[in-house]
Amino acid sequence: MNTVLQDLRYAVRGLLRTKTFTVVAVLALGLGVGANTAMFSVVNAVLLTELPYPQPDRLVMLWEHNLSKGKLHNVVGPANFLAWRDAGRSFESMAAFFETRRSASGIGDEPVSVQVRLATAAIFPILAARPIVGRVYTIEEDTPAGSNVVVISYDFWKQRFAGRRDVVGQPFRLNGRAFTVLGVLPKNFRFHEPVDMWAPMALSDANRNSPGRSIRVIARLKPGVTQAQANDEMASIARHRVEENPSLNKNWTANAQAMRENLVGDVRTGLLVLLGAVGFLLVIACANVANLLLARATDREKEIAIRASLGATSARLVRQMLTESVVLAIAGSALGLGLAVLGTQAIVALIPKDFPSAAIADVAVDGRVLIFTLAVALVTGILFGIVPAIAASRGALHDTLKEGGRGGTAMSKASGRVRSALVVAEVALAIVLLAGAGLMMRSFSELQRVKLGFDADRALTGYVSLPGAKYRSDTLQIAFFTEAERKIAAIRGVQAVGSINFLPLSGQRSASGFTIPGRPIPERGQEPTGDMRAVTPGYFRAMGIPIKAGRAISDADLINSPDVTVISETLARTFWPNESAVGKYLDFEWGRTMHCLIVGVAGDVHHEGADKQPFMEIYRPLTQFSYGQMTIVVRSAGDPAALTGSVREAVRSLDADIPVSPLGPMSALVGESFGKSRLSTMLFGLFGVVGLVLATVGIYGVMSYGVLQRTREFGVRMALGARPRDVLGMVVRQGIGLTVAGMAIGLAGAFGLTRLMRTLLFGVAPGDPFTFIAIAALLGAVALVASYLPALRATRVDPVSALRNE
């Protein structure tokens, strides 16, 4: 036992003496283990861990499929949901839901804006949601008559009710209507985006004739029923629905999608590509550690030979080397664990709010992953640490002792070849990583160059939801927003104010088919679709959206005036490519037939983000297209955040029960819209930089060690008349040779592998020559420096002392 401790003591001392080696090896191991564990923990939680519901494989989302527009997963019409629920035989049960923002009062002193999920009662049994306090609502309560109850989320309970258990029965008002709290959902219960409360959707037979599509549907398959069978049945039901209600369903069908697919479908490719990238990083890190250990072992041939000559057995030598490798691996792993914890937290923190997976909030360092990566690091360390010891214990000690440990033995030469090969591999892998990082950066840069169509700077936005019970009529709603804007416009520093029902980048939209008078009427379901927006006259100015032709919505467009509209450029260009759209008409059904005169054309807006094309937008005056939920946009002369208090106060002065929330700068929403791309770019960039650093350390290590080994040779050459630049050239050429070999292999690999990133890229092709040339130049320059420094040392070899040392 005490000899083991002795080995341990000597190992630690030896590692501390060679600080540079130890720091680089521990960093390489730590980065490899940490980055892999963090990334895999996220992927594991999002893609591989079972969804947190019983028998999650039986959960499916049901969608309508617009055949003429090819939209596979369209939200569902309430009328169709009711029909599916009646007819579906593949399903144990089926529930519908959608989210909306409401104003809650009677909880605390001030009204608050809350996110509410309206859902049919069946959703709780489907998800096996069991409240920790009280109960969930029943089918009987999920009716227009009994729907004044809510189930609240754990966080809302803690924040607004201080976790009081007597919360059940607590009365409050939601958009002016009286509600009571029925129960509280568990802390770890998650489903899609987080909401503050769940309320009955209260569908009734009246909804069997509802037009439009606005809800999402989840269902639990009966035991033994496959997704394919469910799909077939949905298609069959949809065919019947076309006959039953052709005006709603012509050119529409329906399908089932596994819930996991729905949750992670969008991000799967990104996560897997990032996982592949981080795997490359682990291989580079391991190659680096192997390289360092081989160099060190070659350096220590003499020491190993002395120990053997003093009576050390092979087993004892191996144990000594093993101890060092294990100490190194433990130090690297400790760092890796720390980096994994921080890395996991950092990735989760960077994940944008609209990330689809419910599991993301539960991500923690995955023990199995940590053990796997530690094992890889340990095996690398052990393998490359003890092989030289075994070789030495079997080799001719005599030669080693005679060579004086200068590395002229067969083993050191073989190790030199292996190390060169490892550097080539490192460079190749680093090139692939850098290519990925370069493409992501170019893509992100392209994305940021996209003009969103509005001016987010100095714009403040706040959502207002008018209680339907109090503001029953269009007139009351219009009056409220008109007066609110008048009060806000009077605030010092406000340049413009306007309102819209669906703010760009809010994730919310509503679309409707339309026709153009005088042109052929398309078949049902095949008519063009426009995104409907209700705006106040000041909206375009407040949002910085230019009017390209005609005029904006004006104060003269009143409730009883002729219907008017401002359309977006894309819509105008699509239907009036060679003439002005101003003065033309659009018709659509929205409660009544609207025959709208086009009075202006506004600039295009990227409503769903820079990577999505602008929609065909139809702006209608709020006076003629009333909405109770609007987002007020305020353009400020200075910092928009400075207006927050005044704007809130202006709205409250009209109605103390109405909160403005969330209230924040538009630029924050723009920043969030780049979240996913920014995350992927940052991670890829980080992996690329770490890969580059590790590869550079590899090149530098091999070249430095090579110079050390060849000191005598350089001494002889210089004694024979070689000039410093001859020696410099020799060393640099060797380094560049290894780099070029690695780059050639890496670039070929990168051309193939970056194809997998196609869906992640925007405005740049996977094999983009500019990116490839740039990263090759970058790596070439870095390799040149990494070779030049040891080469410079070689030119400073003093021939006399080099030869005397031998």
Add this chain to the structure above:
Amino acid sequence: MISLRNVEKSYPIAGGQVFVLRRVNIDVKPGEFVSIMGPSGAGKSTLLSVLGMLDHQWKGEYYLVDQPVHKLSPKDRVALNKKYIGFVFQQYHLLDDLTVQENLDIPLSYRDVKKDQRAAIVADTLDRFHIVGKKDLYPRQLSGGQQQLVAVARAVIANPKIILADEPTGNLHSDQGREIMELFKKLNAEGATIIQVTHSDVNASYGNRVINLRDGWVTE
């Protein structure tokens, strides 16, 4: 104590073999102090490595204390080395990371001597070689003569019957060299069998027999 019969060592080269040792026949009795001499490249150090079992690639018969080394496995040769042989090198070959005390401890540790016993033996040896004051120093903090003194102390600490020394004074100036040779003489007088490789007639004069090598042949 040592008996070599027709020991040969050669390397393959293009077109044949190059011999380093040719049909070497040597006998060394217990308590002898033998010097191996000869010009550079004669095979002196190679012969010492064969005797010390640092080199396994040779042919012929080698008996060490009646044990047929030529028939032993590498593992058994290591065991025999540990039991009978201490080695002193021209370049000292102390372990750089270990203090003087720890360098002395290493051979005992490899012989599985218990910790408290090792401490006592190391203390005795430090005292015997008058290097107690240097026990916590590292090799780089010692002069060449002091390093070789420690190397000799390390070679004898496990009480070997045979000390093999490869040009032990080759890197030392004359006063230091004389001290080391006096030390070998003393160890020989205490019963150790010593075989040294040397170029120096003066060093050879400390011994009682010279074996001359030339081109691998013994020309005694």
